[in-house]
């Protein structure tokens with residue numbers, strides 16, 4: 001009855017619909033389904049957080065509007081955390097902005113900076129909001145192909161001159177969803193140089209920076225000399241602390257970018273509920289033990305899934321980071337077809353690589369959101385499946 005705005009066509013989700021239908025049919029005949037599709041953490045947050053949340057409800061003024069940028073106490077804790085873990089110095093007053101999840105920042109940054117016709121460079125494959133946000137602002141996305149032969153890092157040299165002239169923003173995401181690839185400090189230095197040369201801002205989405213394995217430590221973009229002159233970095237509580245529902249993240253870095261984003265947000269949503277910010281502060285203060293435990297669990301899960309797959313001869317590189325495995329489909333089968341067949345035959349839900357962009361063709365993404373024993377069983381089923 002009511003016609004949707006044209007921009008609603010951006011949110012199609014056709015692939016997910018088809019997968020859901022197959023899963024429903026299996027369930028209706030009593031066959032099991034194991035959902036490794038969406039990267040929604042299945043583990044609890046740090047044990048002290050529910051108590052902190054409850055106690056915070058008794059604080060005076062807790063139910064009032066909050067300042068958009070975040071509470072002083074939380075921003076102090078964010079600044080201390082970045083210094084302690086990454087030797088990054090940011091002013092809590094001007095170089096930190098609390099957001100309602102990283103998604104909030106990603107969806108609003110383009111509205112704050114992009115005019116119709118401006119180009120935004122985004123990764124392909126990449127987290128879908130990057131492209132959607134560019135279209136919402138009337139901008140033009142330019143896809144940076146992330147190729148396996150290039151360690152899934154973008155190659156800035158292939159960008160045409162006329163695109164560079166119109167490019168105002170570069171969005172990066174390392175460790176990466178969906179490829180699990182990581183960036184080197186040398187790559188980040190190249191990014192800073194590139195951004196300065198072409199006068200564009202850098203938005204680095206570091207949602208998975210704490211989910212790292214085998215002793216690897218992911219660098220913060222803000223550690224790069226000159227990074228704060230050109231960009232900001234987003235850190236999310238959703239994956240680092242399994243705190244996805246309360247919607248909590250922060251942006252840190254260039255004060256002009258943060259100030260403009262805050263100005264826009266103050267018209268749209270104001271600040272995060274202060275009880276959630278109190279919990280966030282507590283999580284950061286005691287972060288180290290929890291982060292270590294959480295990432296070890298993901299490492300076990302990665303190994304449990306991949307051991308049988310690797311043994312079967314399927315060529316896979318073990319990821320050093322994230323909660324995802326980015327797996328090449330065997331025999332060059334199209335990703336959508338492979339994901340559908342796998343679900344139909346084994347009940348395992350994955351996401352076809354093309355759900356993240358054209359360059360995702362030939363891959364599927366598996367989220368490590370089930371316990372070790374289930375993932376080991378999944379690995380065995382997948383190994384058997386490709387032998388069929």
Ligand SMILES: Cc1ncc(COP(=O)(O)O)c(C=O)c1O
Nearest residue numbers: 101102103127177207236238249
């Ligand atoms: C790369 C990436 N960025 C951002 C987000 C969203 O994070 P948040 O829950 O903080 O909005 C996700 C969630 O899956 C993600 O994969």
